[in-house]
Amino acid sequence: MRRIIKSQNKKGYFLFALISILVLSFFFESPINKYVKSNWNEILKSKIISIEEDIRKEVSKTESKLIDVINENRNLDLLLSHSNSLISIEVYDSNNKLVRWSNQNIHNDSLLTKLNHGLFVSSDERFFYFSYSDSLIYKDNLYRIIASLPIEKKYQFKGIYYENNNLSEILSKKEGVKVSINFSTNESLKTDGRVHAFIYYDTNKNAVCAFSFEKPFLDIELEYVSSIIESIRIIITFIILFFVFYGYKNLYLGESSETKKIFYLFVILLLLRILLFVLEIPAIFIKSSISDPVNFSSKFGYGLVSTPLELFLTLVLFTFFIYRTFRYLTGNLLATTVCVNKSEINFNYLKLSAIIIGSLFVLFSLRGLGASVKSIIFDSSIRYFKDFSLVPNLPQLLMLINLLMLGYSVFCFSTYIIFASIRYIKQRWGSKYFTFGYFLVFQLIGWLYDYFQKDPQGTSFIRFLFISLSFLIALFIFNKKELIKTAYLYIGFSASIISVSLLGYYNSLLEKESLKLTVQQFFDKDESITEFFVFKTIQDIKTNLFENNGNSEIKNYSPLAFNFWSKSFLYSESIPSSIDFYDSTGSYIGGFSTIPESNDTNSIFTNNINEEIKISREISPFTNNKLISGISEVKLNSIKKILVKIEAYYQLSNLINNPFPDFLKITQTGILSAADSKRLHVLEIGEGSLVSSIGDDIFGENDIVELTNSSFNSFNEAWAELNTNSKDFVFFIQKDKYHDHFIAAGMEIRDISLQLFDFFKVFLVHALLLSLIFIFTALILNRKKISQLFTFKINLTISFLIISIIPLLIMAIYFRNVTEEKNRELVIYKLGKRADQVFKYLDNYYNSSSANFAIINAKAKADLGVNYNIYEESKLLYSSNPNYYQSGVLSSNLNSTIYYELIGNRKNEILVNNEIENYKYQSYFVRYNLQGKELIFEVNDLFNTITVPYSDIEMDIFLFSSYSLAVILIIIISTLLAKQLSKPINKLVSATKGLAAGDFSVHVDHDRNDELKDLINGFNQMVKDLQDSQIKLSQLERETAWKEMARQVAHEIKNPLTPMKLSVQQLVASYEEKSPKFDSIFSKVTSILLNQIEILKNIASEFSNFARMPLYQIEEIELTDIIRNAIDLFAESKLSISFNESKSVLIKGDKQQLTRIFVNLIRNSIESGATNITINESIINNIVEILVKDNGKGIDEMIVPKIFDENFSTKSSGMGLGLYMAKNYLIYLKGNIIIEETSITGTTFKITIPVN
């Protein structure tokens, strides 16, 4: 830190500033708090003003919306079809008669006569509305227009479909204080020290309603201030620590020892994780489903994996560390020099023990993976197979990534251990049979390991698969002799296969656990608890009825009854129950009931009913279940009192079969949700026979006997497998202490096809993730040559995929639409048939009976088992489920669209998609003429169960799974086909490149007799012709050169010969004449001869130089490019060449010569049977060192010293010049080439060249 600050750079100043802020924050917190405390009155005043202004603005916004709708549509037709679906429009004529409306009609005529223009509050049985009244002249007629927007629901309930979007709730959340709305402005404003209230006036200065809110509390304000300061501190601390880590980055990056680097990495990642955990980052900032412990939470690691997000963070760091360690350790083993002679490796008991212990560790790691996956299933509410959707939600996706990372880490570990063991075994014994033996021994150890365990993790098959896959990857790496990127992809897919298999296995265990829990619920529940719930609900009503409603007169008790019921334990515990209110004389004044058989709203006897809560039990007149009832008197004020009666069933089957309509269901997210209710069967067995059952399948007497004769443990529990109706079931059975009452819960065992179906649903997500990561990594690593990635083969594969997948998608969409349409038709048919049944029943009954409308309908419902509604005009005339309409949960007014379609447009039937809160259902409306009256019948799937063969979701799952499987097959087949088709083309490309580099020995083989055969034959012939031409040309050139040279030589030699001849003749003449000047002539002639001989020597040297090899083109070149180009020439061969290149190596040399050297070395390797070549390039002390390592058969020790000799070759067709010339040239460059090592497992050449 000091170093960073001392460096006086910008980072240092920034860090210093951050530390200063952090320190100052501790000094400032107390003064800020003191300031808030001492100025609280002023702060409070400004806060109250601000909250009031916000509320006024919000209401004003709503008012503007309503005004805008009316003003923007000054035409009745336009107004009634306006776009805001929440706003209802009502149109009244000059006589205050409702003539038209859109959505719901809310008001009645009498109310309208009192209305002025402007905003006012109105209500129906469901909502309070802000309504705006205005007049409109249309086609010379004056109309009164009322636009209404619901702002407050009168009902509320707990459940996934209910959404509290009331204005008071929205304002409360926004302002951080509890806001209430009083819709009656006649009452005096309730204000005191705790509550502030005000009246809202519309733009015409009319009082609309009163708002009140709790004044902000000082302690909450102080807590809020502290939390903001704390959050700032956390962020600053994190940034500071990040800078500190960053400042010491060189400690890690500069470390040369990889082992130390791995250790530092471990420490850094561990510290980082602890730091994030202590600072609660990012949990403190992210409050969403991914940080919700419902989706996953485990106490493991002291909270490091307490939510999906925390688990993700931990696993990202852990997996990175494991990956880095795996890469280092495996790479280290691969890079270690292989001993020349296997006899040098001594048999070592220690190493053999290490292999066995390593095997055990691999099995431990599988056990660890199993335990982790078990936690992912058992400590989570995510149902990976049951609740599968096409696009997984965020927590589901995050958990699937976590699962993959867990598997990846374990596979890296197991692969390394097995790889190290195989390496030792292969070196020591060589034979592949020993490796296979090791595999068998490993599987045996695995079997023994599980056999002696009380509770093994996973199945034998998963263990076998895990070991086998680890072996395959280890062997793959061993054979490749390097960690190629595909190995990581294989590890990823293997990790996915094993982790998803384990997920499926533990999911089946959880399903069994949920069966056990289903049964245990029956025995855990106590009727005294139901009694207590009845007592508690009456107590709550007595306490809150008066408090909530004050002195205002309660007009309708049914909505009140529903609201009390929905807040009670009777609802949250799914107990069929009713709350009824009676006046002091015992007459029914309203209520709500979820007891299906109960229609009893008659008056009650008021004798002996007082303020005491009386609880009684009786057997239900309809079933054998116990009916618990409670009754008490409730004083509304000093004069008025009413009676409240609650009834509740203690009914076992309700623990499974939710007695409420679907929209009221409370969705269970825990263990119990694991079992698919469609597959669940619950049997209640008493005295040897079936008392009641839940589920679609029918179980006979023999099945019951088989279940009751199961072997029970000391807790009276048993598991049994049952085969009946050609299906296999698994059951959990528990009997009571008297041994005559059994409860059994079971489900159909999923067959192998369904298990595979489930497997693929999750595996596909992993496959997609892995593919994306692989493609992304490939693009990043090859970002400079992305265009080169799209080879002929890749383009061919992509084309195949496009051609195959597009029709598949079209088919999937078509099937989806057809199913949707068929489902719709089926729903219309089924609902229509029921409506028809009801109509015919009623019509017949009316003709033959004098019973009244209500009685006939009640009988129709009971006899036909159909729930329906009947409307006259737009008003509800009869409902089989009146409670939900009377309590205001459902509207008893017909929607305008349905009314106009059936009455206005004279349509006979219509299917409408309806919504109650966020729950969607379908309603079928049909117009019938019953006894001279035109009535509209409604049958919906809200109260009637309509089953279709495939629901939309089931269809999506089926299509996604089956089509995805098809896509995987298409990808595999396309890749193979593309490879096959592109093979000859690639061979041609490779050969052409070789030819271009001067290699005339290339030859392309092609077995098939197709068009390509002609092309390849043509190419081969062309190469042969080129080679012949080249030879002929060379011969011709040589001949011409020789002739020219001979002529030149003759010419050059002639020149000195003439003076030499003349001199010799002169010397001979002077001798014969005995010339007195002979001595001087002799001296002169010998001098001339010597000079001419020197000239002849020079001429000989000149010609000798001329006949040498061509001169080198020495220039500055990039060696890495040269090697890469040489490798590229072999790109399409079967050979695997990996090149670990240095960043930039500039040398002075001849491009052609160097390329020839590397091509020569690679070709030599191929000829020695190598399948894998590794080229490592590194710079050491300004010398570039290139190691060319192959896995060929090696060079005989006897010939190693001669390998660089001229004309030495082991090949019959070889000239023995390649290595000789390479050595000569490299020596010319002041470099060298030597054999670094050679053995039966391969040869390594070392080339050194000085760097420029």
Added chain:
Amino acid sequence: MQKLLILILIVVFQSVALPQDRKINEVQKIFIKIEDGLNNGNTDKFSNYFGDKTYLSLSNSVTGYYSQNQAFYILKDFFSVNKPIGFRINNQVIEGNSPFASGTLKYVTKGNRTSSSVFISLKQINSDWVITQITIN
């Protein structure tokens, strides 16, 4: 002899009366711990009484049977959003196989003070009392 008789009587009385008293004491002790824990929003105070599967039904739509791990963190998370300012047990029934208690929990949620009914039930599994249900309505 008289002393011996008294001693025998005490032993017999203890063997008959003590299990019931012990049960009341244990159950009351757990309810007190739960009351204390809910009062302070501190799940640690009673989390060791969670069974393998605990039924939670909370006002934030969390409903179901949860593992011991999950139950702990779900409640912890609930109290981090809804900060308790007071809890008192109003009713408790210790007799029967499933002793239960109920009370009113007052808490602050995003600045809003509110209250909920709480229901807790226990069950004896292998001589240990465990919490089987916590409902915050």
